[in-house]
Amino acid sequence: MRRFFQKIKHMPLTISLAATAIVFTAIAIKGAGSIYDDSERDRLTTPVLSLVFNGINDGEYPWDAFSGKTNETISEASAAEVSEAAQESASEASDTANAETTAMETTAESAAVDEQSTDSAESSSTEVEPEEPVVEDLDVPEAGTETVQLDGKDSALIAVTDNMVNAAENANEEIDVQRESNPDYVEADSMPEGVNSDVMGAVDYGVAGRRYLAPEGAAYNTDTTGLFAENGHYYKFRTVDDSYFSDAIFIGDSRTDGLATYGDMKGTSFLAKESLSVYRMWKIKVPFRFADGTIQKSTVLEVLQNFHFRKVYLSVGVNELGVPTSVDFYDNYRDAISIIRKLQPDAIIYIEGIMHVSKNRSSSDAVFNNTSIVERNTAISTLANGHDIFYIDMNPSVCDENGDLLSDLTGDGIHLKASAYAKWHEFLLQNAIVRSDELDNIGSFPTGW
């Protein structure tokens, strides 16, 4: 025994490693019931102390394990922070009250979500968590601002200004006046052909992980009544020139970022950042490339509240493939569209179908495969209404007949090569909607609200 301790004396590094490992393990075990979710860990491959590091990545620090916090109280704390921020920025007392209402609702909801997650083996705190887009009014609201409470799973407060309301009304008047002179305008009882893109299918190579797909017999909440405009008249695609994009905003992930960099689309505004997703798009700062070439960091929300766009292109969904399930993705996508609709009430919204991946990927990757992409595209395409929200699917421009992204157009199987963005650009030019109120109004610069 004495010899043992003599040897140990010469091993300070080894001892410190072992000691720190024990400390981390203890923290993990202590926090496993409260701040960490240990239901997903494969005990054979992953040590319990990994919970601590995953926690740090999710913003839950080791000392939280000892402060008696639980998942629920933590969300409460962060919600309180949000409401504090709202208090600082909002000048009206009523707004503060509203913001607090939201914060409370959010807490109640996340508690409800937590209850569900203990039942469901699918959910995990180690995944990118679908978090509620807590939306607060960051600008000093003008007098007479009306706040709108959104329906649906995620509640959020959106400040709709008078200008936004007026713009929507003006647009409707314009449409009434100019309806007859627009050749792309058709009147029909139900949505005719050529109003939205068809969802491009793809060969199923049988590798898609079940946990990411919609469960058997899952129902999508397609109840869009009241959310979108009335039926009865529709617009068809036509070809336009680049001036069409000058009052448009393209929101998306790294693929849209590539379009901004390599798509030869100067004079267009972009809000694009890698890994932007429907789960995170309201929380993160994104480089905002304004049409005049200036770049600044903003949140999507700030940009949409401050600037008036006539077209909004949304291209997200590839990062979300790793978050179960398609139904959850759809719900969040739907909420995102609703928020955009509120903030840009007279804009044409384009839902861009998720671009497929290469055959190499699609036939070997449980997450990033076309089976999953087609399922999700089919889901989000139902959000289009042919009036002010349209589904466009650029996949036929870049895929082979199996629905696989052509291998010579991609280096990594996920993104277009720089030289291939021209195909996407070309597709956008050929699949544009010119609404009646847009007939005389193509090529203007985005203005402030």
Added chain:
Amino acid sequence: MVIFSGLQFIFRFLPIFLLVYYLVPAKFRNGVLLVGSLVFYASGVPEFVILLIILTVINWWFGCKISMARRSMSRMDSMLKDDVGDIYDAGPGGRLLRRVETRRQLTHHHAVVFLVVLVVLNAGVLTACKILALTVDSKLLPLGMSFYIFKMISFIADCYTGKITKPQTFINTAAYFTMFPQVTQGPIMRFDEKYWETKGKTAFQAERFEKGIFCFIIGLCLKVLLADRIGILWNEIDKIGFESISTPLAWLGAYGYSFELYFDFFGYSLMAAGLGMMLGFPFVENFHHPYASDGVAKFYRDWHVTLGAWFRDYIYFPLGGSHCSKKKNIRNLLIVWLITGLWHGGTLNFVIWGLVLGLIIIWEKFVMKGPMEKFKVIGHFHVMVLIPLTWVIFAIPDLGQLGLYFTRLFPFSGNSGTAGNVDPGDVLRYLNIYWPLFAASAILCVPATYRAIEKLYKKAVGKILLVALFWVAVYYMTISSSNAFMYFSF
């Protein structure tokens, strides 16, 4: 589990293995190492563990045969030498000696046949698997085969030359072939007879174990915190497409890839050497500051040292090395580098890579020798500019794409960016993100840095820093294993 920089290896396999290894009596340790290594290998590629065992048994058996032949040959040699005066004497003694001489020749003949059969068998299995991997399915090249086959060939050759003096026990030989620190990616450690025989008798060496932990942490950090992260740049360039990268980005990419390769393999080798030391083996140096070399020939004496030494001892020297005519020397160099190229991969770019290196070394040796001795800067220039360019050849298997990359590196050679739309600001965009990694890489190419690290390690603050770095590396390992978006966020 077969990756050292993984949670399962560090927190599951390794602690359990070390406990068992040091709790059993010393004489059983090589046996524990053998069993542990087979478990380790089987956890990665269970379908090929049988092949590893079969090759191990065959090589051990024939190694014994060759050693025994060798021993009886030397016994007969001494008999012949003692009585050298009487060989041609008539009478019964003389006849006996002539019989001994015939026997000796026969034994020698057997040893040669065993050697040739075994080398052909080993090289044949490796070649066959490489061809199958290339033509049918890349999964058909068993994990680590390029390394363990080379160990087997060196073992057999050392038995033949007498470096290994007597037949070895199966446990020791098999543990040597399969030992988990080296079975997947080397280093190609030589069989040190004295060491393996006495190993069973030595007690736990605390200082060596501690030094092993030190090497392992440094290696782990080089791989996880540097190589894996700077490697993302090459993916980005691949994503953009070579036709659309600016010339500065092409160069940045070449250096980024060179650093990734160096710190990935250097880091891995340090981890392997560290693991070996934890088990009581001596340190095996696989990289000796190659980027500080003053010439490509020197670079490759310091890069993947155990592989270079293997090629030197078992191919270059047997061919005659440099102790022959200039013409033959050049031939030998080209043969060695051609085989080196093919060993790294079967596609044409590896052949080109090997031959280009061979030619550069010939150029240095026969043309530039004088100037390079006078002006060290020439050799450093070779290492810092030519080596990254050769790594580009190494990186791109498609020759069309390879040519394209070189037109981006040297835009005056014809089509300069007409095919793609180049973003002239791309290099700044990436430098903005990657400059800390490039700075760290450059600093870590300087030998003095490692002297400073070793000095620091002796102090308490250095040890605290190392422990902290280890956990930072674990943090990155954790989030990259549970979150696929860490390296692949789109």
